[in-house]
Amino acid sequence: MTGGPKGRVEASIxxxxxxxxxxxxxxxxxxxxxxxxxxxxxxRRDVASPIPAGFPVLAxxxxxGPSIARAAEDADLLSLAVLETLIGLGAARSPVSAAExxxxxxxxxxxxxxxxxxxxxxxRALIWGPDDALRVAHNAREALPWRTPQLTGxxxxxxxxxxxxxxxxxxxxxxxVLRRLSEGNPVGRTTAAGDGAPPDHPVRRLLGRGxxxxxxxxxxxLPYVVGALxxxxxxxxxxxxxxxxxxxxxxxxxxxxGAVEALELLRHAEAVLELLGASPAPTVRAxxxxxxELHRIAKSTGLDDARAGLVLELLAGADxxxxxxxxxxxxxxxxxxxxxWLRTPAPARWADLAATWLDLxxxxxxxxxxxxxxxxxxxxxxxxSTVAPLDRRAVIATLAETPxxxxxxxxxxxxxxxxxxxxxxxxxxVHSVQQILDEAATVGLVARGAVTAIGRAALDGDRQSxxxxxxxxxxxTVETFLLQADLTLTVPGPxxxxxxxxxxxVADLESAGGASVYRVTEASVRRALDTGRAAAELxxxxxxxxxxxxxxxxxxxxxxxxxxxxxxxxxxxxSFLRSDDPGLIAAVLASPVAVELALRGIAPTVxxxxxxxxxxxxxxxxxxxxxxxEDSTGAVVDLRPAPVRLPTPRPRPxxxxxxTAEHLAEAAAQVRRHxxxxxxxxxxxxxxxAAVSLLDxxxxxxxxxxxxxxxANGTASKQVVVPTFxxxxxxxxxxxxxxxxxxxxxxxxxxxxxx
Numbered sequence: 001m002t003g004g005p006k007g008r009v010e011a012s013i014x015x016x017x018x019x020x021x022x023x024x025x026x027x028x029x030x031x032x033x034x035x036x037x038x039x040x041x042x043x044r045r046d047v048a049s050p051i052p053a054g055f056p057v058l059a060x061x062x063x064x065g066p067s068i069a070r071a072a073e074d075a076d077l078l079s080l081a082v083l084e085t086l087i088g089l090g091a092a093r094s095p096v097s098a099a100e101x102x103x104x105x106x107x108x109x110x111x112x113x114x115x116x117x118x119x120x121x122x123x124r125a126l127i128w129g130p131d132d133a134l135r136v137a138h139n140a141r142e143a144l145p146w147r148t149p150q151l152t153g154x155x156x157x158x159x160x161x162x163x164x165x166x167x168x169x170x171x172x173x174x175x176x177v178l179r180r181l182s183e184g185n186p187v188g189r190t191t192a193a194g195d196g197a198p199p200d201h202p203v204r205r206l207l208g209r210g211x212x213x214x215x216x217x218x219x220x221x222l223p224y225v226v227g228a229l230x231x232x233x234x235x236x237x238x239x240x241x242x243x244x245x246x247x248x249x250x251x252x253x254x255x256x257x258g259a260v261e262a263l264e265l266l267r268h269a270e271a272v273l274e275l276l277g278a279s280p281a282p283t284v285r286a287x288x289x290x291x292x293e294l295h296r297i298a299k300s301t302g303l304d305d306a307r308a309g310l311v312l313e314l315l316a317g318a319d320x321x322x323x324x325x326x327x328x329x330x331x332x333x334x335x336x337x338x339x340x341w342l343r344t345p346a347p348a349r350w351a352d353l354a355a356t357w358l359d360l361x362x363x364x365x366x367x368x369x370x371x372x373x374x375x376x377x378x379x380x381x382x383x384x385s386t387v388a389p390l391d392r393r394a395v396i397a398t399l400a401e402t403p404x405x406x407x408x409x410x411x412x413x414x415x416x417x418x419x420x421x422x423x424x425x426x427x428x429x430v431h432s433v434q435q436i437l438d439e440a441a442t443v444g445l446v447a448r449g450a451v452t453a454i455g456r457a458a459l460d461g462d463r464q465s466x467x468x469x470x471x472x473x474x475x476x477t478v479e480t481f482l483l484q485a486d487l488t489l490t491v492p493g494p495x496x497x498x499x500x501x502x503x504x505x506v507a508d509l510e511s512a513g514g515a516s517v518y519r520v521t522e523a524s525v526r527r528a529l530d531t532g533r534a535a536a537e538l539x540x541x542x543x544x545x546x547x548x549x550x551x552x553x554x555x556x557x558x559x560x561x562x563x564x565x566x567x568x569x570x571x572x573x574x575s576f577l578r579s580d581d582p583g584l585i586a587a588v589l590a591s592p593v594a595v596e597l598a599l600r601g602i603a604p605t606v607x608x609x610x611x612x613x614x615x616x617x618x619x620x621x622x623x624x625x626x627x628x629x630e631d632s633t634g635a636v637v638d639l640r641p642a643p644v645r646l647p648t649p650r651p652r653p654x655x656x657x658x659x660t661a662e663h664l665a666e667a668a669a670q671v672r673r674h675x676x677x678x679x680x681x682x683x684x685x686x687x688x689x690a691a692v693s694l695l696d697x698x699x700x701x702x703x704x705x706x707x708x709x710x711x712a713n714g715t716a717s718k719q720v721v722v723p724t725f726x727x728x729x730x731x732x733x734x735x736x737x738x739x740x741x742x743x744x745x746x747x748x749x750x751x752x753x754x755x
Contacts, residue, residue, distance in 0.1 A: 025137065026059035028128050030675065036123075037668035042659065043124050044071050051667045054674040060694040062125045063138040067693070071124045072143030077422045078109050078241045079117045081151040083143055086127060086136045088152050095133035108156065109241040138697055145423040147187060148213035148221050151241070155223065158210070158238045163226060166209050173202040178211060181222040182230040186426075193220050224425055233430055234411045236419075246401065246416045248408035251448035258452035259473040260514060262350045262444035263494055267512055268311050269353065270342065271301040273320065273334050277643030280333035283323055286373070288380030289332060294367070309367030310442060312378040317356040323379070324646040332379065335648040343497050346477065347470035350444065354458045354466060357443045358396070359389045365435040391428065394421050395436045397459055400451045407449025410434055483546045487520045487554055499545075505531065506538060520554060525561040526626060531638040535562035566628035566636065568620065575613040577620075577627070578606045593623035691751045695731055698753065699723040707733070708749035720754045 029037065037058075041048040046067055052058035061067060072080070085104045089096045098118055102111055118134070121127045126143060129135045141147075149155055170178065181188055192203035194217040199205075203220060206212040212220045228235040236244065251257075275297060284290040289297075289312070298308035315321040322335045341349060366376045366383045376382045398417045402408060408416075414433045418425050440446035445455035457469040478493040481503070489507060492515050506528040507518035528538055538558050542550050568579045568588070579585050582604040588594060589601050597619050601607045609616060613629055620627040631637045659667070698705045707719045721733035721741065731743045 024135065025063065025125070025128055026055040029059060029125075030055045030672070034665065034668040034672065037671060038661070038664035039123065040125055041664050041667055045659070046070055048659070048664075048667060051670050052674075053671075055671060056675075057694070058671055060697050063697045064693040065139040065142040065696065065700075068126065068137060068139045068142040071126055073423060074421075075121070075126075075143065075423070076117075076243070077151070077419045078113060078243070079121060080144055080422055081105065081109075081241050082114060082117045083121060083126060083136065083140060084149060084151050086134060087140060088149060091127070091134055091136045092138070092140065095129060095135055098131040098134060101134070104152065105241065108239055113242065139700060143423075145425065146221060146224060147215045147219075148223075150213075150223050150225070151238075154210065155225075156239050158225070160225070160229070160235070160237055163211075163229060166211055167226070167229060170211070171202070171205075174206055174211075177202050177206060178222065178226070178230055181212075182227040186222040186224070186227055187215065188220050188222075189218055190220060191218060193218055228425075231429065234415070236415055244412070244416050244419055246398070246406075246408050246412060248402070248406050248412065248449070250405050251407040251450035252405075254405055254407075254447040254450040255452050255454075255473050257447035258444040258454065259475070261441060261447060262454075262470070262474065263346070263514070265311070265353060265443060266346060266349055268301065268303055268307065269315060269320075269349075271303075272297060272308070272311050272315060273338055273342070274643070275300050276321065276332065277334045277338070277645070278641065280326070280331040280644050280646075283330045283332060283379075284377065286380065286382075288383075289378045291368075291375050291377055294378055305368055306365075307442065309378045310364040310439060313360065313362055313364040313367070313383070314353050314356055314443075316379055317360045317362070318352050319649050319651075321379075322646050322649050331644075331646075333644040333646045336645045337648045338645065345471075346494055347467045347474055350454070350470045350474065351458075351463050351466040354443055354445055354454060354470075355461070355463055357439065357445070358392055358458055360392075361386055361388055363388050364439060387424075387427070391424065391432065392436055392440070393459065394424070394428070395433055396440060396445060396451060396455060399446065400456050400459060402450075404453075404456075405450050410437070413437075480545050480547045481518075483542065483548050483550055483554065485551045485553060487551070487557065489518050489520070489546070491516045491518070502541065503545075505533075506541065520557065522557065522561055525558055526565060529562060529565045530628060530636070531640070532636045535559060538562075561626075564626055568625060568627040574608075574610045575616045576606060576608045577616070580605060588620070588625055591623055591625075593619055593625070691748055692726060692745070694751050694753075695723045695726045699726060704754040705733075706752050706754045707743065708751070709743055710747050710749060716749070 029040075044062065044067065047058065047061040052061060072083075075083070082101060082105070085101050086096055089100055089104065098115070101118065102114055105114055118127070118131070122129075122134075125137060126140060127134055127136050167175075167178070177188075190203050191197060192201040193207070193214050197204050199208075203212065207214055207220065211223075211226055213223055215221050225235050225238050281289050281293040281297065294305055294308060294312075297303075297312070298305045301308065303311070312321065316332075318341075320335055320338050320341060321332055323330055323332050325331075341352070362383045363385045364378075364383065367378050367380075369376050371382060373382065394417055395413070398420055399408070399413060401416075410430060410433060414428065414430050417433060418428050421428065437446055437449075440455065445452060445458055452473065454466060454469040454473055457466045460466075475493050477496045477499075478491060479496060479499045481489040481491045483489050488510070489503075491503070495503070495516075503518060505524075507520045507524050509516065510519050511517045525538065529535070535558050539550075539555065542554060542558075568577055568584060577585065577588065577599065585601065585605055585607055589599060589607060593599075594607075597609050597611055597616060599607045599609045611619070617627050617629050629637050695705065697703075702722055704720050704722050707721055708716070709719060710716050719735065721735055723731055723733045724740065725732040726745075729745045731745055731748070732740060733743065734740050
């Protein structure tokens with residue numbers, strides 16, 4: 001790597017284990033107290049079920065590559081450096097003391113920090129043994145996100161200045177190779193990696209200058225620091241292993257700003273639900289909504305496409321939107337739970353959306369981006385991501401480690417997140433971290449670059465505490481407004497749902513925000529009267545909720561509209577029209593609308609037609625006649641269509657409950673009871689997960705195993721073989737005479753090391 005001697009090529013991280021590595025780990029585990037074994041089972045739950053049949057089986061499971069990788073997901077950069085150092089010092093073959101690790105990392109991290117990482121790695125059995133005889137687990141290199149040393153050796157001698165100088169001196173063909181690896185998989189296959197390749201090949205030149213590392217004769221790897229610089233990022237100095245100090249300017253009143261964003265989010269969610277309730281959106285063949293539908297929803301609700309996409313994803317994640325087949329068409333609309341949700345207090349609704357966003361297994365930021373398959377729309381299968389919740393929690397949790405109200409720079413935050421989760425460095429780019437922060441700001445978990453109180457509460461996962469934090473941040477709801485002589489009214493705060501619904505019926509929204517402004521018009525008063533409300537009810541509503549005197553002009557408007565409202569009465573013939581004023585009926589029959597609606601007078605005060613009642617009322621209003629609809633008893637009825645409600649999706653099955661301390665203690669005791677307290681060097685009969693783990697370990701070590709097997713005829717046999725592959729329910733193994741045989745995993749009765 002850059003900074004090392006010219007022509008030096010790094011070897012890949014390969015550490016052949018001693019043949020007794022798993023057996024020695026089993027013996028070390030057997031010597032640990034049950035409390036330590038219980039803590040290990042709690043940390044590495046994938047090895048705890050079913051309960052291992054003794055310490056050799058537990059050791060085999062702990063040594064399996066996939067289990068090692070899972071156990072290292074939370075390891076920070078210094079932990080990986082300690083592990084890489086131990087591998088480089090040969091701890092896979094023979095013991096290494098902690099003092100050797102301290103010397104190797106001297107000046108790059110504090111001794112106390114290294115000691116803490118050794119303790120943490122040992123607690124998860126990624127390393128084992130006392131401080132004077134540390135060993136790394138078999139397959140320990142699976143814990144590292146790279147295949148060549150990148151935290152030790154020549155990598156530690158490099159500097160960012162030196163790497164930049166080498167990059168600036170690259171020829172065009174060299175830069176092309178580096179760019180391709182930095183934008184995709186950093187590992188590349190090429191015949192130029194071998195020593196016999198022409199020295200003028202760009203890969204050979206890059207290897208010689210340390211900008212590429214050689215894995216083997218056919219494989220090279222781009223060091224992650226080089227890739228970060230090529231992508232325009234700001235990585236830390238390669239030798240720096242101390243945890244970064246995350247600091248920044250103070251963000252004034254972050255909680256208040258977050259509450260404002262939350263109110264906007266709730267308002268936009270209500271607008272989208274109302275729109276889709278009146279006009280559900282059809283899905284596209286590939287799944288989800290199309291770009292045209294996204295544009296329609298965004299335009300109708302006054303949002304931009306990105307925000308509309310995020311709101312749609314949140315509502316679907318909270319089971320407030322769902323897809324269902326209606327009249328042979330798949331549509332997306334509100335679910336049956338929407339009405340109850342809209343009537344819950346705002347803090348609880350905010351808590352629902354905040355928790356939904358944190359655990360949403362989708363990437364809303366992908367909505368609107370173009371792929372080879374086209375543009376990704378809301379709810380598209382292409383936006384699914386199982387790691388999205390992990391990334392969000394990593395970013396918000398790292399930001400939450402700063403003092404309340406601190407807003408660090410995005411580059412500093414990304415560096416801190418990558419330090420805490422170096423295995424995720426490929427997906428935790430500046431762009432992805434910024435995208436997470438933008439979404440968190442929309443949801444109200446982050447405001448002005450700092451974590452809000454509800455953001456800190458949401459990380460704990462308790463919705464009651466989240467709702468409590470939201471209740472503190474959000475202002476109280478109001479049910480009053482300021483009435484002006486120009487018939488505008490201002491609501492000085494958030495409204496309860498029933499009050500907002502009643503106000504929206506009698507007035508038109510002109511501007512929304514912390515203080516919403518409505519205007520009462522002739523059309524809005526008629527709309528309220530159309531639903532069966534009387535003029536006296538409207539006068540009472542304004543008088544009860546106005547904090548200022550009701551303008552006389554508003555009273556006149558209500559009375560005037562009410563006096564004219566309902567003089568024409570439409571019913572069913574298919575429909576009919578009646579009025580106590582014969583002149584009004586005559587005026588309607590003389591107008592062009594009578595021809596359009598095929599109206600026919602049957603009496604001075606009655607006319608009939610064959611169009612439906614709703615169509616009759618709408619046609620008359622378009623022609624300037626204010627008609628009210630009535631039912632068979634003469635009562636005014638509301639002709640507004642009921643919003644669509646789809647079945648709520650079935651609740652997702654809960655994940656497995658975390659084992660209690662009592663269960664873990666009993667599991668540890670059961671492991672020991674199975675061995676009778678002995679330190680057996682061989683694995684007893686195994687099956688299922690344990691058998692796969694042991695066979696995988698034996699394959700990696702080229703170690704023979706004694707296999708119990710029952711063939712298709714029911715004949716049982718014992719065979720000594722060396723596993724060569726374990727996949728797709730089959731085990732390939734070679735016998736003593738070199739013959740390759742394939743065994744079905746479900747027919748294996750027991751497995752044990754043969755030596």
